[in-house]
Amino acid sequence: MKVLVLGAGQLARMMALAGAPLNISISAYDVNSDNIVHPLTQQLLGNGLAQALVDADVVTAEFEHIPLPVLAQCQQSGKFLPGAQAIQVGGDRRLEKSLLQTAGVATSAFTVINNETDFNAAIAQLGLPLVFKSALAGYDGKGQWRLKDAAAAPALWQELAAFLAADPQQAIVAEQFIRFDREVSLVGARNRHGEIKVYPLTENHHVNGVLSVSLARPLDTALQQQAEQMFTAVAEQLNYVGVLAIEFFDVQGKLLVNELAPRVHNSGHWTQQGADCCQFANHLRAVCGLPLGSTALIRPTLMVNILGEDQVPNSILELPALGLHWYGKTKRAGRKMGHINLSANSTAELKARFAQLIDLLPAATFPELEQMLQQL
Amino acid sequence: MKVLVLGAGQLARMMALAGAPLNISISAYDVNSDNIVHPLTQQLLGNGLAQALVDADVVTAEFEHIPLPVLAQCQQSGKFLPGAQAIQVGGDRRLEKSLLQTAGVATSAFTVINNETDFNAAIAQLGLPLVFKSALAGYDGKGQWRLKDAAAAPALWQELAAFLAADPQQAIVAEQFIRFDREVSLVGARNRHGEIKVYPLTENHHVNGVLSVSLARPLDTALQQQAEQMFTAVAEQLNYVGVLAIEFFDVQGKLLVNELAPRVHNSGHWTQQGADCCQFANHLRAVCGLPLGSTALIRPTLMVNILGEDQVPNSILELPALGLHWYGKTKRAGRKMGHINLSANSTAELKARFAQLIDLLPAATFPELEQMLQQL
Numbered sequence: 001m002k003v004l005v006l007g008a009g010q011l012a013r014m015m016a017l018a019g020a021p022l023n024i025s026i027s028a029y030d031v032n033s034d035n036i037v038h039p040l041t042q043q044l045l046g047n048g049l050a051q052a053l054v055d056a057d058v059v060t061a062e063f064e065h066i067p068l069p070v071l072a073q074c075q076q077s078g079k080f081l082p083g084a085q086a087i088q089v090g091g092d093r094r095l096e097k098s099l100l101q102t103a104g105v106a107t108s109a110f111t112v113i114n115n116e117t118d119f120n121a122a123i124a125q126l127g128l129p130l131v132f133k134s135a136l137a138g139y140d141g142k143g144q145w146r147l148k149d150a151a152a153a154p155a156l157w158q159e160l161a162a163f164l165a166a167d168p169q170q171a172i173v174a175e176q177f178i179r180f181d182r183e184v185s186l187v188g189a190r191n192r193h194g195e196i197k198v199y200p201l202t203e204n205h206h207v208n209g210v211l212s213v214s215l216a217r218p219l220d221t222a223l224q225q226q227a228e229q230m231f232t233a234v235a236e237q238l239n240y241v242g243v244l245a246i247e248f249f250d251v252q253g254k255l256l257v258n259e260l261a262p263r264v265h266n267s268g269h270w271t272q273q274g275a276d277c278c279q280f281a282n283h284l285r286a287v288c289g290l291p292l293g294s295t296a297l298i299r300p301t302l303m304v305n306i307l308g309e310d311q312v313p314n315s316i317l318e319l320p321a322l323g324l325h326w327y328g329k330t331k332r333a334g335r336k337m338g339h340i341n342l343s344a345n346s347t348a349e350l351k352a353r354f355a356q357l358i359d360l361l362p363a364a365t366f367p368e369l370e371q372m373l374q375q376l
Numbered sequence: 377m378k379v380l381v382l383g384a385g386q387l388a389r390m391m392a393l394a395g396a397p398l399n400i401s402i403s404a405y406d407v408n409s410d411n412i413v414h415p416l417t418q419q420l421l422g423n424g425l426a427q428a429l430v431d432a433d434v435v436t437a438e439f440e441h442i443p444l445p446v447l448a449q450c451q452q453s454g455k456f457l458p459g460a461q462a463i464q465v466g467g468d469r470r471l472e473k474s475l476l477q478t479a480g481v482a483t484s485a486f487t488v489i490n491n492e493t494d495f496n497a498a499i500a501q502l503g504l505p506l507v508f509k510s511a512l513a514g515y516d517g518k519g520q521w522r523l524k525d526a527a528a529a530p531a532l533w534q535e536l537a538a539f540l541a542a543d544p545q546q547a548i549v550a551e552q553f554i555r556f557d558r559e560v561s562l563v564g565a566r567n568r569h570g571e572i573k574v575y576p577l578t579e580n581h582h583v584n585g586v587l588s589v590s591l592a593r594p595l596d597t598a599l600q601q602q603a604e605q606m607f608t609a610v611a612e613q614l615n616y617v618g619v620l621a622i623e624f625f626d627v628q629g630k631l632l633v634n635e636l637a638p639r640v641h642n643s644g645h646w647t648q649q650g651a652d653c654c655q656f657a658n659h660l661r662a663v664c665g666l667p668l669g670s671t672a673l674i675r676p677t678l679m680v681n682i683l684g685e686d687q688v689p690n691s692i693l694e695l696p697a698l699g700l701h702w703y704g705k706t707k708r709a710g711r712k713m714g715h716i717n718l719s720a721n722s723t724a725e726l727k728a729r730f731a732q733l734i735d736l737l738p739a740a741t742f743p744e745l746e747q748m749l750q751q752l
Contacts, residue, residue: 017393020416021714023702040396043419273652276697276719285693294696298675317661320670321652326399338397343652 001288004029004052005039006074006087007062010327010336011264011280012039014272015062018280024288027052031066040328053077058287060242064090064262065137081192081241081287082262089238090262093135093173100257103237105230107257108249113172114164119157122174123150129177132160136170144209146177178256180249185214186227187245187268187279188295190235191286197295199275201227202267204247205372210307210334213372214267216274217300217347226255234260243268243283266305266336273323273341274301299343300350304357306338309365316340316360319353351376377664380405380432381415382450386703386712387438387640387656388415390648394656400664403428407442416704429453434663436618440466440638441513457568457617457663458638465614466638469511469549476633479613481606483633484625489548490540495533498550499526505553508536512546520585522553554632556625561590562603563621563644563655564671566611567662573671575651577603578643580623581748586683586710589748590643592650593676593723602631610636619644619659642681642712649699649717650677675719676726680733682714685741692716692736695729727752 001024005012008028016026016039028039029049036046046052049070053059059080064087075084089095100107111122113132122130128150134143143163147156164170183206188198201224205213227248234257235244245265247258268279277285277293285292299321306312310331316322319342326338342357344350351373358369377400381388384404392402392415404415405425412422422428425446429435435456440463451460465471476483487498489508498506504526510519519539523532536548559582564574577600581589603624610633611620621641624631644655653661653669661668675697682688686707692698697719705713718733720726727749734745 013396017396020389020393020704021699021701023704023714025417025704038417038419041401041414041417041419043414043417276649276699290690291694293693293698296696298697314666317669318667320672321674322669323397323652325397328396328399328401338399 001025002027002055002057003284003287004036004056004059005062006031006059006066006070008037008039008042009062010329011062013327014269014280014325015264015284016040018278019284022281022284022288022290024284027056028062031070042328049073053079060283060287061087062263064088066091082238082244083241086238086240086242086244086262090260091136093133093259094171096260097173099234099237099260103233105233105257106255108175108178110173110175113160113174116157116161119153119160119172119174123147123153126174126176131175131177132156133173133175134163134170135173136167142209178249178251178258180251180256182250183247183258184223184227184250184255185245185247185265185267186231187243187265187271188228188231188235189243189279189282189286189292190240191292192241192289194236195292196232196235197282197292198228198231199268199271199279199295200224200297201248202270204267205368205375207368210336211266211305212307212366212368213302213304214270215300215302215376216270216297217350218297220253223250223253223255230255230257238262242286243279266339267303269325269339270301270303270341271295272325273321273343274299299345300347301341301343302350302354304340304342304361304366304369305336306340307365308333308335308337310337312340312365313360313362316357319356319360321353322357347376377401378403378431378433379660379663380412380428380435381438382407382435382442382446383438384413384415384418385438386705389703390645390656390701391438391640391660392416394654395660398657398660398664398666400660403432404438407446418704425449429455436639436659436663437463438639440464442467458614458620459617462614462616462618462620462638466636467512469509469635470547472636473549475610475613475636479609481609481633482631484551484554486549486551489536489550492533492537495529495536495548495550499523499529502550502552507551507553508532509549509551510539510546511549512543518585554625554627554634556627556632558626559623559634560599560603560626560631561621561623561641561643562607563619563641563647564604564607564611565619565655565658565662565668566616567668568617568665570612571668572608572611573658573668574604574607575644575647575655575671576600576673577624578646580643581744581751583744586712587642587681588683588742588744589678589680590646591676591678591752592646592673593726594673596629599626599629599631606631606633614638618662619655642715643679645701645715646677646679646717647671648701649697649719650675675721676723677717677719678726678730680716680718680737680742680745681712682716683741684709684711684713686713688716688741689736689738692733695732695736697729698733723752
């Protein structure tokens with residue numbers, strides 16, 4: 001089976017590693033260079049999307065910020081899963097918010113802002129504090145603004161107006177600011193036959209808007225059920241096929257959807273050693289028409305992102321149940337370079353191992369891990 | 377880190393999959409074609425061994441039947457681990473038997489046969505029944521003969537004489553036939569610093585001399601200790617670096633070494649989901665000077681070889697804790713095409729899952745699994 005992935009980053013790379021044992025070979029379309037490459041070796045496999053679409057059995061994506069003409073071309077192949085609509089929904093906050101409303105899934109109140117009138121209406125209608133998010137190309141905390149105080153509104157509008165003027169396709173979504181207790185996410189898969197399997201909810205800790213640590217441990221069943229119902233509503237609304245990730249705010253046990261990612265997700269990397277079938281294998285199983293693998297938690301597991309660094313002390317490899325995953329990328333400040341998975345037989349043991357890991361890692365590269373440890 | 381593997385088969389392929397997350401890139405030397413290829417994509421990376429030896433940080437091997445000039449060339453690079461001696465010992469039964477004697481490790485009594493006088497002396501000295509094994513290029517039950525009855529000796533000698541005449545390097549090792557209760561193997565790693573970690577003993581079931589099923593479950597501690605002592609003696613005698621596999625006969629709780637494999641081993645494939653750090657990752661960690669990963673059994677796991685078949689029913693993917701591993705090879709009768717790993721939380725649960733798996737697999741392709749199930 002040949003699968004073409006839109007995007008040639010670490011998610012396509014990890015799909016290639018998970019696909020090889022299933023005799024699924026992965027090629028990746030680099031949207032910027034228009035090249036087809038092998039996502040592990042970066043070997044050039046061809047140029048241009050047209051022939052690659054002919055050669056592939058299935059087409060999928062590792063990211064949602066894909067030019068519309070590319071999406072249309074893929075959709076026309078008849079092989080694209082989860083398909084252009086789902087990718088567009090994930091890449092455009094206006095569509096995402098509408099979809100959540102249509103699916104009857106709880107999310108923060110919002111309005112769309114295209115001009116100053118919309119901006120003032122948002123403040124009047126939703127009240128302060130507000131969060132403003134770019135409709136397109138926003139991720140990892142980029143393209144976000146906050147407004148707590150009405151006095152700061154005029155200055156913020158100047159900034160937003162300049163942002164909107166730079167791109168006629170762009171818009172701003174204003175959202176009520178949510179005072180959440182924590183951020184959790186649900187990663188799950190739906191296959192061609194409508195079968196759905198979801199992993200346990202993951203607790204996520206961000207630093208400067210970028211995911212730092214994800215933790216999967218046995219959680220409250222009611223919360224899990226709530227998340228699963230919302231996952232099912234969204235996946236069925238989109239007739240979704242593949243792995244889908246949903247980020248939630250947990251507000252005193254009530255979940256509100258923050259955003260969707262129509263793809264494998266950073267908060268699901270722990271599944272590589274905390275579940276029988278990882279998210280990469282399950283995504284491929286789903287889009288290739290195979291049965292989904294088990295998503296049950298086999299042991300408490302956490303993941304730590306490695307940002308902007310291409311070295312960690314070798315001594316961490318001495319820790320039991322530790323997996324180190326580099327992405328083979330060139331070092332750049334803040335860049336997602338790799339991750340560490342850590343498992344244990346109980347949450348208490350995991351906490352102890354996490355403390356050992358933190359002692360071995362340089363604090364400058366991994367800020368706030370100590371603080372996260374205290375929250376476990 | 378760049379590792380060159382002698383041999384471009386499934387073991388090099390699985391090393392590539394295990395190495396990528398550690399940013400270890402693997403190239404493979406195909407001894408037959410003299411090409412350097414990527415073991416996953418089979419992409420041509422170069423021709424000839426000389427330049428590949430210069431480019432690599434470390435050189436290792438996935439099989440032991442390597443021409444002596446190639447071994448010498450690799451040894452000269454100063455990068456070859458476990459090194460020419462260990463590979464030769466694994467590939468020549470005369471050297472292997474001598475090594476075991478030197479290391480003080482129990483093995484069946486043997487003599488070396490180069491001519492008819494040796495043949496008759498072997499019968500007189502060791503008694504019947506005897507097993508005769510080719511000194512070179514014997515694996516998966518090939519190059520083996522049995523003699524139970526003295527009357528059959530002259531005919532057998534004719535056959536052995538013809539075999540010896542065909543290759544002046546060849547010899548025969550005569551061994552006392554061992555009435556064993558079962559075959560077990562120990563896979564373990566020794567790194568550059570002399571650190572040793574071994575996986576739990578694996579019980580192996582062969583069909584026509586080829587491994588069919590390996591089972592790792594909690595076993596008798598005394599047997600494990602015995603195996604570990606023998607592993608340590610052999611590994612230290614060879615100053616071994618890398619993963620080493622030892623196959624034993626279990627004779628009423630006393631282990632006799634049957635043979636060594638100076639490499640990752642088919643009976644260690646279960647470590648991909650039954651241990652924290654699989655044999656492929658541990659081999660790379662060892663030869664690259666990294667700390668070894670945990671070899672503890674995390675849950676009972678068995679492996680079933682897929683021989684001569686390139687399809688299995690998709691329905692097996694519905695079983696929990698089942699991993700399907702294809703090698704991307706062209707189908708040929710009896711060829712090792714892939715394997716299935718199956719895990720469970722207890723031996724009883726594993727037995728039940730194994731029964732489910734057997735029901736789903738075609739009996740013609742997987743003979744004797746039912747019989748093996750009864751022995752669990």
